[in-house]
Amino acid sequence: MANLKLSHIYKVYDNGHKAVNDFSIDIADQEFIVFVGPSGCGKSTTLRMIAGLETITAGDLFIGDTLVNDMEPKDRDIAMVFQSYALYPHMTVYENMAFGLRNRKMPEEEIKQRVLKAAKMLDIEEYLDRQPKAMSGGQRQRVALGRALVRDPKVFLLDEPLSNLDAKLRSAMRTEITALHKSLKTTFIYVTHDQVEAMTMGTRIVVMKLGYVQQIDTPMNLYNEPYNKFVAGFIGSPQMNFFDVTLKRNGDTVTIKFATGDEVTVPYEKVCKIHEEYLKGDKTVTFGIRPEHISVNKEGRGMRLIVTNVERLGNETIVYGKLGDHLEEFTLKDEGKNIIIKVVDRDDIEVDEVIWAEPNPEKVHFFDAETEITLMNKIPTVNTVHCRNKGGKMALLHKEVAMPEAFGDVLKGADEFALGIPPYAIVEGKDFELKVSRIEKVDNQNLAYLENDDSYLFALVDDKVREGDMYHFAIANQKVNVIKDGAEVLKAVKAEEVLPGTFSKTEVKENGDRVLHFFYNIGEYTIETAPENGYKINSIDGNNCYKYTYNYAIDREKIRVVSENEPGLPAVVNGYLNYGNIRFAKVEAAGVPMLIHVDDKFDKKNVRLAFDSKDIGVYSTRIDMKLC
Numbered sequence: 001m002a003n004l005k006l007s008h009i010y011k012v013y014d015n016g017h018k019a020v021n022d023f024s025i026d027i028a029d030q031e032f033i034v035f036v037g038p039s040g041c042g043k044s045t046t047l048r049m050i051a052g053l054e055t056i057t058a059g060d061l062f063i064g065d066t067l068v069n070d071m072e073p074k075d076r077d078i079a080m081v082f083q084s085y086a087l088y089p090h091m092t093v094y095e096n097m098a099f100g101l102r103n104r105k106m107p108e109e110e111i112k113q114r115v116l117k118a119a120k121m122l123d124i125e126e127y128l129d130r131q132p133k134a135m136s137g138g139q140r141q142r143v144a145l146g147r148a149l150v151r152d153p154k155v156f157l158l159d160e161p162l163s164n165l166d167a168k169l170r171s172a173m174r175t176e177i178t179a180l181h182k183s184l185k186t187t188f189i190y191v192t193h194d195q196v197e198a199m200t201m202g203t204r205i206v207v208m209k210l211g212y213v214q215q216i217d218t219p220m221n222l223y224n225e226p227y228n229k230f231v232a233g234f235i236g237s238p239q240m241n242f243f244d245v246t247l248k249r250n251g252d253t254v255t256i257k258f259a260t261g262d263e264v265t266v267p268y269e270k271v272c273k274i275h276e277e278y279l280k281g282d283k284t285v286t287f288g289i290r291p292e293h294i295s296v297n298k299e300g301r302g303m304r305l306i307v308t309n310v311e312r313l314g315n316e317t318i319v320y321g322k323l324g325d326h327l328e329e330f331t332l333k334d335e336g337k338n339i340i341i342k343v344v345d346r347d348d349i350e351v352d353e354v355i356w357a358e359p360n361p362e363k364v365h366f367f368d369a370e371t372e373i374t375l376m377n378k379i380p381t382v383n384t385v386h387c388r389n390k391g392g393k394m395a396l397l398h399k400e401v402a403m404p405e406a407f408g409d410v411l412k413g414a415d416e417f418a419l420g421i422p423p424y425a426i427v428e429g430k431d432f433e434l435k436v437s438r439i440e441k442v443d444n445q446n447l448a449y450l451e452n453d454d455s456y457l458f459a460l461v462d463d464k465v466r467e468g469d470m471y472h473f474a475i476a477n478q479k480v481n482v483i484k485d486g487a488e489v490l491k492a493v494k495a496e497e498v499l500p501g502t503f504s505k506t507e508v509k510e511n512g513d514r515v516l517h518f519f520y521n522i523g524e525y526t527i528e529t530a531p532e533n534g535y536k537i538n539s540i541d542g543n544n545c546y547k548y549t550y551n552y553a554i555d556r557e558k559i560r561v562v563s564e565n566e567p568g569l570p571a572v573v574n575g576y577l578n579y580g581n582i583r584f585a586k587v588e589a590a591g592v593p594m595l596i597h598v599d600d601k602f603d604k605k606n607v608r609l610a611f612d613s614k615d616i617g618v619y620s621t622r623i624d625m626k627l628c
């Protein structure tokens with residue numbers, strides 16, 4: 001039994017191909033995690049890194065509490081099952097299963113017990129004397145599972161174990177592997193390109209594409225709340241329909257307008273997480289709706305379509321069509337107009353007929369046309385709040401509060417402006433009050449819908465807040481964007497500063513031994529770092545690491561101002577950003593402008609800044625990668 005932690009894992013192959021990027025996940029003991037995605041997305045590479053069959057380029061891999069990056073595969077206490085079974089053809093099933101244990105010099109009696117127990121679980125007791133060639137694919141895969149089972153590992157890794165089996169056997173083996181996982185109470189990590197396997201077996205699924213994790217979630221959350229268009233299209237069969245549309249809000253409803261000119265409306269409440277800038281009718285967005293979430297009618301409700309094919313499967317009927325009411329306008333390539341609908345309980349739909357389709361308003365999805373990211377994030381990324389400038393004060397959310405100096409400086413007297421306020425920038429306080437309309441649990445956080453005229457302000461609140469309460473709050477001014485005439489004139493203060501620098505080593509004799517010391521160099525400032533970080537950077541970039549430029553990311557709250565005679569980075573103060581409740585000095589250090597958090601009395605011109613190596617993240621500038 002074991003939990004695993006993958007922290008910022010990267011894999012760059014020797015030919016320079018970056019197969020896995022910034023893969024992070026905490027896997028709890030006894031989870032059944034599935035990595036799924038199209039061929040070549042980096043699933044097997046990640047699994048092989050966990051197994052120790054492939055080196056980890058950057059990042060940390062923990063099994064239990066142990067960092068195992070450099071541990072031999074045989075010492076990791078994991079067992080791997082491959083697609084190809086990898087059985088020894090000249091050995092019997094018994095010998096195949098006993099082989100690994102014999103190598104470990106386990107007493108023969110214990111081997112026998114373990115093999116018999118595993119054979120019983122897998123229902124292959126009667127084949128123990130056979131050779132693999134005299135067995136079917138399904139039986140061979142059971143032997144491969146048995147060989148993993150006898151080792152009683154902490155973690156099972158399975159790489160497409162069912163893809164050589166026919167559909168019926170695959171489905172039976174899926175059930176068996178799920179049952180095996182339940183009875184073994186061990187952590188399973190399973191790789192497949194088959195979304196049905198992923199959905200039916202995983203407690204959580206990692207969807208990957210081109211080396212990047214797209215979403216990590218439970219099967220139902222992936223289905224109901226896909227983070228982007230790729231996940232939406234990958235999970236579910238037949239695939240989700242996608243259309244280019246515009247959205248326009250009219251009070252309580254939002255009109256979805258299709259390229260054909262047809263319109264359908266959905267209640268605003270169902271799509272209230274969509275940012276207002278997408279609801280003005282002038283921006284193309286991608287509308288997604290699953291075939292099973294569309295109903296059809298012949299009375300003219302919804303969008304018209306002409307039926308091009310009907311598949312009657314008995315329990316359900318799949319209707320294929322093209323939006324619009326005549327075909328000659330379209331070509332086969334015109335994918336944006338293709339529609340697939342799954343209907344049950346109706347048998348009156350014919351090819352070439354024009355019918356109408358209505359999406360279920362509870363099940364609509366919308367994606368940004370360029371980034372393809374959902375417009376209905378579980379926690380909306382930003383609330384846009386419209387404000388008036390009243391001299392030293394600003395009016396927003398039915399209140400007037402002091403205008404922070406930092407805002408006043410960039411507004412230059414503009415009468416109207418807006419604030420982009422992320423939910424986490426809304427904090428408990430006394431400045432504002434709004435009624436809590438609804439509270440939603442999102443990944444262990446409480447998302448409150450605060451009533452603000454005819455829309456909502458989204459905030460993260462603690463467990464004490466109830467629906468119907470008046471919520472009293474303030475805004476963490478430094479965490480918001482200021483928008484004037486549609487342009488961002490002041491960006492939220494980031495949590496980190498990034499400074500360019502170099503990396504170096506020195507070799508010294510200590511008690512007769514040659515010992516290496518490694519340093520981050522930012523301008524004239526050198527910071528010694530732990531030897532393991534030095535070895536990491538050296539192992540990734542080779543001896544050229546002493547010639548490259550690195551980006552050093554430093555948590556702003558960990559930047560200290562130190563006295564003249566302490567080691568540090570010289571910096572010149574050239575102004576202030578005063579947010580009222582928090583104040584920053586604008587400084588220039590190592591040729592880079594940055595902000596440091598200071599108190600109200602701070603008025604120095606020249607300072608020295610210091611930070612500890614443990615608070616610094618090191619990023620390659622050569623290849624987009626966090627090294628340590």
Ligand code: ADP
Pocket residue numbers: 013014015017018019037038039040041042043044045046
């Ligand atoms: P998946 O398991 O998702 O099909 P892999 O992890 O096997 O994908 O491969 C991810 C990417 O890395 C692919 O583009 C593949 O061609 C590449 N790749 C795999 N192994 C190597 C290797 N030994 N050397 C170079 N590139 C590799």
